[in-house]
Amino acid sequence: MALIVLDASVVIAHLDPADAHHDQAMAFLLEHADDDLRLPASAYAETLVDPARRKRVDEARNAVEAMRLQIEPITKAIAERAASLRASRRMLRLPDALVLACGDVLDADLVVTADRRWRRLERVRVIS
Numbered sequence: 422m423a424l425i426v427l428d429a430s431v432v433i434a435h436l437d438p439a440d441a442h443h444d445q446a447m448a449f450l451l452e453h454a455d456d457d458l459r460l461p462a463s464a465y466a467e468t469l470v471d472p473a474r475r476k477r478v479d480e481a482r483n484a485v486e487a488m489r490l491q492i493e494p495i496t497k498a499i500a501e502r503a504a505s506l507r508a509s510r511r512m513l514r515l516p517d518a519l520v521l522a523c524g525d526v527l528d529a530d531l532v533v534t535a536d537r538r539w540r541r542l543e544r545v546r547v548i549s
């Protein structure tokens with residue numbers, strides 16, 4: 422069983438059939454349904470932004486719970502690693518650094534995103 426950290430972009434794509442990456446996200450999640458899927462709390466918050474705007478947080482929360490993802494808290498170790506990543510790679514925004522740091526601290530097998538800017542980063546797979 423692989424430990425896989427998901428970026429918000431994957432969960433957002435999964436939840437939104439109109440998203441450009443919906444089919445790829447669905448295929449990836451189906452293929453890895455038996456793996457240990459983690460969603461950093463920061464990415465979970467990102468996932469809920471659009472549903473919050475539409476007053477549909479309960480629906481989104483239920484959909485995420487149905488995915489059987491483990492919401493990973495942002496620990497001191499993850500926050501410190503994220504700060505180091507952000508400081509050394511100007512292209513990374515802090516939310517991105519938090520996801521990548523979660524992968525590092527948990528020693529994940531894979532970090533999955535739909536963000537092509539991550540394609541050269543270690544242990545990252547970009548769905549597209």
